[in-house]
Amino acid sequence: MAEDWQALLFGGKNLPLWGFAVRATLLYWMMIAMIRWMGKRQIGILTGHNYLVAAGIVAISASRMSNPEHGLLEALVILFIYSGLNVLQSYLDLKWPNLIGRKPIVLIENGQIQKKNLFRGLITIDELLGQMRLLGAYKLSQVAYATLEPHGKISVTKKFEHQPIQRKTLKLPDKDKKVFLPSFSYL
Numbered sequence: 011m012a013e014d015w016q017a018l019l020f021g022g023k024n025l026p027l028w029g030f031a032v033r034a035t036l037l038y039w040m041m042i043a044m045i046r047w048m049g050k051r052q053i054g055i056l057t058g059h060n061y062l063v064a065a066g067i068v069a070i071s072a073s074r075m076s077n078p079e080h081g082l083l084e085a086l087v088i089l090f091i092y093s094g095l096n097v098l099q100s101y102l103d104l105k106w107p108n109l110i111g112r113k114p115i116v117l118i119e120n121g122q123i124q125k126k127n128l129f130r131g132l133i134t135i136d137e138l139l140g141q142m143r144l145l146g147a148y149k150l151s152q153v154a155y156a157t158l159e160p161h162g163k164i165s166v167t168k169k170f171e172h173q174p175i176q177r178k179t180l181k182l183p184d185k186d187k188k189v190f191l192p193s194f195s196y197l
Contacts, residue, residue, distance in 0.1 A: 023079060033082050037071045040086055044093035066092055107160075117164065118142075118156035131158040142166055 013024075044067065070088050107113075115131045117124055117138055128138065138156065141164040147153050152172040157165050177184065 033085075036082060037085055037089070040089050041067055041071055044089055114160060115158040116155060117158055118150065118153050118166075120155075121150045121153055121169075123150065127158075133158060133164075138164065147172075 067089060070085060070092065115127045117127050117131065117133060123135065123138070128135065142148070142153065142156060145164070145166045147156075147166045147168055152168050153166055154169045155167045157167075159165055
């Protein structure tokens with residue numbers, strides 16, 4: 011029995027079936043804990059290092075769950091270090107964004123494609139035009155600015171005359187300005 015626990019924690023050639031179940035369960039809960047530790051920013055904004063961490067956590071966990079020669083403790087340590095480095099990278103990115111992160115890149119300015127910036131962002135004209143169509147801008151003449159954001163998505167600001175009509179534009183009186191937080195009922 012002690013050999014089974016030894017194989018579970020430190021790896022060995024003969025890991026019992028229950029050892030795989032325990033290993034998979036512990037690694038699953040550890041991954042959930044590490045993702046929560048890394049914070050919501052990691053979920054909402056998929057930067058390069060976040061993608062690397064997500065792929066790395068999956069690869070580390072999969073190899074440690076299925077290979078009996080790898081120990082559970084080394085997997086937990088690797089997950090902790092990997093997640094810790096991601097938290098450090100995010101902190102540095104928040105503290106010194108120009109040094110660590112990327113800056114937004116203007117791809118279109120006043121309807122004119124900035125070819126130099128397309129090259130900097132590694133974006134083709136077809137990709138740019140496709141993203142513009144998805145955002146409701148069908149002509150370059152409609153666009154005041156199109157920007158490649160640091161998280162990899164393109165945002166489009168239309169020229170004033172191509173923006174949706176608002177009550178203020180039509181000089182209509184404002185509706186009730188009260189804003190409430192949504193409340194959820196679990197019944």
